[in-house]
Amino acid sequence: MPQAASYDRAGPVPPACGAPVSASDFRAALSRLATTVSVITSDGPAGRAGLTCSAVCAVSDAPATLIACVHGKSAANAVIKANGVLCVNSLQAAQLNLSQAFAGIGGMAMPQRFALAEWGVLATGAPLCRDALAAFDCDVVEARDVGTHTVFLAKVVATAEAGDGEPLLYQRRAYATARPLCPAEA
Numbered sequence: 001m002p003q004a005a006s007y008d009r010a011g012p013v014p015p016a017c018g019a020p021v022s023a024s025d026f027r028a029a030l031s032r033l034a035t036t037v038s039v040i041t042s043d044g045p046a047g048r049a050g051l052t053c054s055a056v057c058a059v060s061d062a063p064a065t066l067i068a069c070v071h072g073k074s075a076a077n078a079v080i081k082a083n084g085v086l087c088v089n090s091l092q093a094a095q096l097n098l099s100q101a102f103a104g105i106g107g108m109a110m111p112q113r114f115a116l117a118e119w120g121v122l123a124t125g126a127p128l129c130r131d132a133l134a135a136f137d138c139d140v141v142e143a144r145d146v147g148t149h150t151v152f153l154a155k156v157v158a159t160a161e162a163g164d165g166e167p168l169l170y171q172r173r174a175y176a177t178a179r180p181l182c183p184a185e186a
Helices: 023-030 075-083 093-102 110-114
Strands: 038-042 049-053 056-061 064-071 085-090 119-121 127-129 134-146 149-161 169-171 174-176
Touching: 038 064, 038 075, 038 093, 038 127, 049 064, 049 075, 049 093, 049 110, 064 075, 064 085, 064 134, 075 085, 075 134, 075 149, 085 127, 085 149, 093 110, 093 174, 127 134
Parallel strands: none
Antiparallel strands: 038 049, 038 085, 056 064, 064 149, 085 134, 119 127, 134 149, 169 174
8 A cells, every 4th residue: 555655844844835726726626616506695774685606505504504605896795794694595407597697797787686586585584586496594693704705604594495406506617407326315
């Protein structure tokens, strides 16, 4: 069995250790990951806003918590911070147009974007897309600025599901969907 390479901890650190990866190399590597496409929405005293996001991840199921990373230059970022609530609407493959609109493609005003789908609310008042594959209604627990983005730590207070559609994914800088490789276990 081959042994792992080693180095003398007392000696100089190898050049690759601790050196930051370039932003372009990092983005290229990340593009290989398949991520769920969501529209994150918020409504409250600061107004109603939304954006397309592929940086959402579960943190814990007890208590139910997730993180969402939103670019600091997004107008929705300030709205989410001020309102203190958000809803992650995980899109179905058939909702590609909604993803494009909330990503700013086509330059639609926010009310026009919301007019593309049917919306409701759960517990927080943040807009819930009624056709989203799954929705996570959340109170923002913490907002931390890290580099170019704000990481929102959000406590899930309600969920909703809409059917068994295929998820809208993003991989290799293109939209995709998924199909089971093996039958689901009962």
